[in-house]
C-alpha cells in the first residue's frame with residue numbers, strides 16, 4: 001500500500017519498527033477507582049442507615065443490648081451484601097467497557113493492517129482518518145486537510161490545523177502542529193504519523209487524564225429512588241414521633257416501651273435492600289444486552305431504551321448486510337449484468353442475456369480502471385475466502401475490476417497515485433490524481449451519481465467523447481435504483497501538469513462520465529424480523545441514509561418499514577421552514593440523500609413532538625446527532641471512535657436487530673425494577689401497619705424491631721433479589737413504549753401495594769391475635785405472625801413475577817428457577833429462625849403449633865387468590 005502523498009523533505013517511512021524493551025506499555029494505566037474501604041463506607045452513607053444506626057445507639061442506651069446488637073448486625077450484613085453485589089456489578093460493567101477494543105490502522109511489513117492500539121510501539125507508522133481517535137503520540141509525516149480536536153489535552157475546542165513542517169521545540173502543546181497526540185480526535189481529513197510515544201509516556205498519559213471517566217452507578221431511576229428514600233425517612237420519623245406521642249399520651253405505655261415500638265416502626269418502614277437490588281437489576285440488564293451484542297456505555301441508557309418511541313436508523317450495514325457486490329454496469333450504450341457472490345473476484349458479464357467478455361467490450365476495463373484506482377480498499381485471499389480491508393463499497397469495486405481482467409498491481413504501477421481527496425458524506429465523492437510515466441496527469445472521480453454527474457460535461461460513448469445526456473442517465477439510474485441497487489458513478493479527466501489535487505480543481509468540473517455501477521447490498525434477514533417486532537411494540541422506524549431516494553425506498557419496502565411508505569430527500573427538507581420540517585419529520589419513513597445536519601435537525605424536531613429517539617450513526621459528523629438523541633447508538637465495527645464516544649450504546653455487530661434486542665432487555669429491566677419495588681413495599685407497609693394498629697388500639701406489639709429487620713433482610717436477599725434476575729416477560733414487545741415522564745409508581749402499582757399491604761396487616765395481625773386467644777405464648781404468637789408475613793411474601797413473589805398476567809397457567813412458570821431457589825433458601829432460614837434455640841433466644845420466638853402452620857398456609861392461599869382475582873378483574877376492565 002502506498003502512502004497517499006509524501007511531502008517534500010520527509011524521510012521514507014522506516015520499514016522496521018523499534019522494539020526497545022524499555023518502551024512504555026501502550027495502554028494507559030487504568031484510572032484509579034474507589035478502593036474497597038471507600039466502597040464499604042459508601043454503603044453506610046444513606047439517611048435510612050443513619051436512622052437505623054441512631055436507633056441502635058439509643059436502644060443500647062436504654063439497656064436493650066440484644067436489640068441494639070441485632071439492629072447493628074443487620075445494618076452491617078446489609079452493607080456487606082450491598083458491597084459484594086455492587087462490586088460484582090461494577091466489575092461486570094468494567095468487563096463490558098473492555099469489550100470495546102480501540103483499533104488503529106498501521107503499516108507493518110509494508111502492509112496496512114488493523115490492530116489493537118495497545119500493540120503499537122514507537123516506530124510504527126499509523127494512518128489517521130476523520131473520526132479516529134489518535135492511538136499514540138505521533139510525529140506527522142503526511143497530512144491532507146487534517147484537523148484534530150485536542151480539547152482533551154489543551155482544552156481548546158476548535159480543531160487544530162495540522163502540518164508536517166517542524167515547529168520550534170519550545171512551542172506550547174497546542175501549537176505543535178506537526179504532532180498528533182494520543183486520545184485526541186480527528187475532526188476531518190487524513191494523515192500519516194510515526195509513533196513517538198505510547199501509553200503512560202504520551203502527553204495524555206503524563207497528565208494522567210482519564211479518557212473514559214468511570215461512570216458512577218447513578219441513573220435517573222436510582223436518583224428518583226434516592227429522593228424517595230429521603231422523603232420516606234421524613235415520613236418514617238413523623239410516624240415514629242406520632243406513634244411515640246400517641247402511645248405515651250393516650251395509652252399510658254411507658255416511654256421506654258414506646259421508644260422500642262417507634263424504633264420498630266422506623267425499621268419497618270425502611271426498605272433497606274431496595275437500592276442494592278435496583279443496582280443489581282441494572283447491571284444484569286447491561287450484561288444481558290452485552291450478550292446480545294449491545295454494549296452500554298452509559299448506564300442511564302438501560303432505562304431510556306425501554307421508552308424509545310422512534311428509532312432513526314442508517315441503512316447501509318445496519319438494515320443491509322454491507323456486503324456489496326457490483327451487479328450492473330451502465331455504460332453509455334450498454335447495460336451489463338455482473339455475476340458472482342461476495343467479494344470473490346469470480347464471475348462474468350452478460351449483455352442482453354448473452355455472455356460478454358471484457359476483451360470485446362473495452363468500455364468495461366475503462367470503468368473498472370477508474371473504480372480500481374480511485375479506491376483505498378484491498379482484497380486478500382485467505383484460503384477459499386476473500387477478505388476485505390477497507391470500505392465495503394470500495395471492496396466491491398476492486399472485485400469488479402478483477403473480474404474485468406485488470407491486475408491491481410499492474411494498474412497501480414502504471415498510474416501511481418499522487419494525491420487524493422477522500423470520500424466524505426458531505427460532498428459524496430472521492431477523487432484521486434495520478435501521474436503516468438509519459439508525463440500525463442489524470443483525475444479519477446467516483447461518487448454518488450448526482451454529485452459526479454454535476455461535474456461531467458461529456459460521456460464516454462463508443463470509444464469517444466460526446467456531450468452528456470444527463471436526462472437519459474437519470475432515467476436509466478432510476479430503473480436500477482428502484483430494484484434496491486446502490487449507485488455509484490465514475491468519471492475521468494485529463495489535466496495539464498498538476499502536482500496536488502485541490503477541491504476547487506475537482507469542483508471546476510469538465511469530467512467525462514465513464515459509467516454508473518449498481519451495487520447490490522441485500523437486507524439482513526434478521527432486520528426484517530426486527531422491524532416487524534418494533535412495529536408491534538409501537539416503535540416507529542425512520543431510515544436516514546446518504547443513499548439515493550429510489551434505492552432507499554426499495555430497501556425500506558424490502559425490510560417492511562411501513563406500508564405505505566413515505567419518503568423524501570435531504571434537498572426537499574432543506575427548503576422547509578420549521579413547522580414544515582417538523583411535519584415532514586413526523587410523516588416520512590425514509591429520508592434519502594440526508595446529511596449529518598439533517599439527522600440532527602430530525603432528532604430535535606421529533607423530540608419536540610415528545611418522541612424518545614434512538615439514533616444510529618457511524619461518522620465523525622454524526623456525533624452531534626448521537627449526543628442529541630435520547631439513546632445515541634454507534635456502530636462497533638464500522639463506526640468511528642468519535643461516534644462511539646458520543647453514543648450511549650455501541651452495537652458490536654452493527655445490526656439493527658441488536659437495537660430491538662436492547663430495547664426488549666431495557667423494557668425487561670424496568671419491569672424487574674418495578675416488580676422489586678411492588679414486591680418490597682407491601683412487606684414494609686404490612687409491618688408498619690401492624691405496629692400502628694397495635695399502638696392505636698393499645699395492644700401488645702405483634703412483632704419486635706429485630707423480628708422486622710429479620711423479615712426485611714431475609715426476604716430482600718432471597719425473594720426480591722430473585723426478581724432482579726427474572727427473565728424478560730414474553731409480551732414486553734407487544735405493548736406500547738413506556739411514557740418516560742410517568743412516575744415509577746403508577747396509580748395501578750400504588751393500588752396493588754395498598755391492597756397487598758392491607759392483606760399483610762390483616763394476615764399478620766389476625767394470626768398474632770388468634771394465637772394469643774388460643775392461649776399461645778407471646779413468643780409463639782409473634783413467631784406465627786412473622787411466619788405468616790414470610791409465607792405471604794413467598795406466594796406474593798409468584799403473583800408479582802407477572803404484573804398483570806396470571807401467575808399460573810401456560811408458560812407462566814417458565815424461567816422461575818431463581819424464584820424457586822430463593823424460596824428454598826428462605827424456607828431453610830425460616831426453619832432456623834423458628835426452631836434453632838440460639839435464634840429463638842436472639843429473636844424472642846417460640847415455635848407455633850401444627851394448627852398455626854395450617855392457618856399460615858391458609859393465609860398464603862387466600863393472599864395468592866385475592867391478588868390473582870384482582871389481576872383477572874383488572875384484565876377484564878382493560879387495565
Ligand code: ATP
Pocket residue numbers: 313314315316317391393394423425428429430446447448449486487488489544545546547548
Ligand atoms: P447510510 O447513511 O445508510 O449508511 P450510505 O452508506 O449509503 O447510507 P453514504 O456513505 O453517505 O451513505 O454514501 C452516500 C453515497 O455516496 C452512496 O450512495 C454512494 O453513491 C457514494 N459513496 C459511498 N461510499 C463511497 C466511496 N467510498 N467513494 C465514493 N463514493 C461513495
